[in-house]
Structures are given as structure tokens and as C-alpha cells.
Amino acid sequence: MIKHDDILFVAAEAFKRSGLVLSADKGYLLESRLAPLARAEGYPSIEALITAARRDNTGRLLWAITEALATHETFFFRDNTPFDLFKQDVLPVLARARGNNGAIRIWCAACSSGQEPYSLAMLLEEERARLGNLRVEIVATDMAPRVLEKAKAGVYSQFEVQRGLAVQRLVQHFDQQGEQWRIKSNIRSMVTFQKQNLLESFATLGTFDLILCRNVLIYFDADTKKKVLSRIATQTAQDGYLIMGAAETVVGLSGDFSPVEGRRGLYGRKVAAKSAAA
Structure with a gap:
């Protein structure tokens, strides 16, 4: 003991x-x-x-x-809903707002071993024909160097790829290497990984159109949640979005985001909250 x-x-x-x-x-x-x-x-x-x-x-x-x-639990397309929200609600609104030759920046906070940002990259690759010349940058961060190294390598076990990943996507986006699977280079190149502690300033990361901070704040106390959400808001475009976990909320913790009606886990800054719900 x-x-x-x-x-x-x-x-x-x-x-x-x-x-x-x-x-x-x-x-x-x-x-x-x-x-x-x-x-x-x-x-x-x-x-x-x-x-x-x-x-x-x-x-x-x-x-x-x-x-x-720290809990590093993650898997591909975890919970499905956030990725449906991204594809059906957030991406179309941001694409219209940024224009054919514009750019969208996405931040996956506390990304662990990389399954979340790579899931977004796969969706974007599958939607490429509809995006035209729109550029999308995905920045993924975590405080733990060990899981970041795994994420950068993009190599996963059979068990890991079976969690949340359809066979069609496995064949399309991965190369088999013995008993393991490695994400293809075109998907890996869409994501930039770097070390970032949520308790420290992330001003150097720049402004994002979409931030995913899922299943992280549940481990923080109320005061820490408020501080992190305040800093996240500072890094979110005025028409940008925040996606949180199913058990998380900004209600009572942040006045910078509003829940998007009918979209569980999706929050928007000012015009964004209204645009996605329209």
C-alpha cells in the first residue's frame, strides 16, 4: 500500500x-x-x-x-458524434466563410497518441473533392512526450486500429507492416504534433477555427476549467467552434462560448453558434 x-x-x-x-x-x-x-x-x-x-x-x-x-485513453473516431458534427455542421460553415482559396486551422488539444487528429485528417482526405483549394491545417498537442512520439510515428497495433476504424478506412489510409499498421504519409503530413501543457499559455499556437478539447476538462477542478476555457476562447476565431466531450460543458464555466442548439458537445463563438444551428 x-x-x-x-x-x-x-x-x-x-x-x-x-x-x-x-x-x-x-x-x-x-x-x-x-x-x-x-x-x-x-x-x-x-x-x-x-x-x-x-x-x-x-x-x-x-x-x-x-x-x-494522466489518462491517455483514445481511439479512432471516438464517440462518432464529434466527427459527424465536424463533417456535417462545422466544415461546411467554415468552408463557406473562408472561401475556396482560404484556410481552416484546427487544434486537437490533449491528443494523446494521435487517433483523434488522424481521424479528422482521414475525413478531410475523403472530402477533398468538395473542398476545392481550401487549405486545412491540423495542430495536435499533448503534454506527454512519450505519447507524442507514438503519434508522430503513426504506427498502431491490430487492437488499436480495430477500435473505431472501419475496414474500408483501414485499407484506404494505412499500410500493413508485419503485425502493425502505419498511417499513410499523405495523412500523416496533414498533422503537426507538438508539446503543449494546457496549464501554460498557448498564445504561440495562433488562432484556430475549430478546437477539439475532449474528455480532458473532466479531470480538472472548476477554477482550472474556467482558466483553460478562457485561454481557449482567446485562441478561437470569432466565428470559430469548440468541440468538447459528451460529459463536459461550458455552461457555468465560460461566457465566451454558446451551445449550438441541437448539436451535443458543439459550442460556438458569437456568430458561429447561430450559423451551425441554422
Whole structure:
């Protein structure tokens, strides 16, 4: 069993670094997430890992612990609804607004191992004939270097491609490499991956027409949610959109976005909320 003091220490450090809220009764989560990390780092126990982290002036071990505790659950076309919203509601409105020779910028925040941005890229490739000369840039970020490296490589196991991915898309957009599958270069080239912590300023990322921040804020407290949503709004075009997870909402947390009527999980800035609902 992990000592109570160690649980409190790890929870405080994880919150400071990532906004992740861990209550004192989450010892079981620390056990399951940190045991593999302790082995990988060469420590005989989780307690030894935490002791070393307390003494590590570089902060490397604390960051490794924070990344291990973060939930990186994702899969291709997860929940379907956000991708239907993108294809049927958001993309047509933005395409009309930006014009045939314009550009659309999309940000996938907390992208984990890349399935979400690659799902969008596949949809865009399939819609290419309807987009004309419209340029689309997808920026995908995460705070964890380990999952970003996997995302950049675009290589997935048989289990991973079977989660949410139709056989037709697998054949069309992937090359088989032994027992694994790699996303084709034309899809990989549509996505730029970079490290970004949601607790830090993302002003350098620029302005986006669509931001997907799904199943992330549920792990934050109310104050952190408000701050993140405020910064997201600053990076969203005045006629841009935000897509959140099914269990998330901006209601009571942000006055910068309005729910799009009849479109669960879709929020718009000013004119955007009305345009998508029209």
C-alpha cells in the first residue's frame, strides 16, 4: 500500500504540473499507474520511486509520474458524434466563410497518441473533392512526450486500429507492416504534433477555427476549467467552434462560448453558434 503522505505528495505535484485532480482515496490508481513506471525506472517499489522523486532536483521523475497518472485513453473516431458534427455542421460553415482559396486551422488539444487528429485528417482526405483549394491545417498537442512520439510515428497495433476504424478506412489510409499498421504519409503530413501543457499559455499556437478539447476538462477542478476555457476562447476565431466531450460543458464555466442548439458537445463563438444551428 502507498503511504497516505506519498499519495498527498504525488497528488499535489500532479495537480501543479497538469491540473489533474487526484483525491486521497485514489491510492489504487497510483498503484496501477506507477508500478510499471517504477519497474521501467529501475526502482524496487512505488515507494522507492516516490522517494527518489522527492530528491530529484531536476523534476524529471515528477514529470514522469504526472504523465503516467494522466489518462491517455483514445481511439479512432471516438464517440462518432464529434466527427459527424465536424463533417456535417462545422466544415461546411467554415468552408463557406473562408472561401475556396482560404484556410481552416484546427487544434486537437490533449491528443494523446494521435487517433483523434488522424481521424479528422482521414475525413478531410475523403472530402477533398468538395473542398476545392481550401487549405486545412491540423495542430495536435499533448503534454506527454512519450505519447507524442507514438503519434508522430503513426504506427498502431491490430487492437488499436480495430477500435473505431472501419475496414474500408483501414485499407484506404494505412499500410500493413508485419503485425502493425502505419498511417499513410499523405495523412500523416496533414498533422503537426507538438508539446503543449494546457496549464501554460498557448498564445504561440495562433488562432484556430475549430478546437477539439475532449474528455480532458473532466479531470480538472472548476477554477482550472474556467482558466483553460478562457485561454481557449482567446485562441478561437470569432466565428470559430469548440468541440468538447459528451460529459463536459461550458455552461457555468465560460461566457465566451454558446451551445449550438441541437448539436451535443458543439459550442460556438458569437456568430458561429447561430450559423451551425441554422
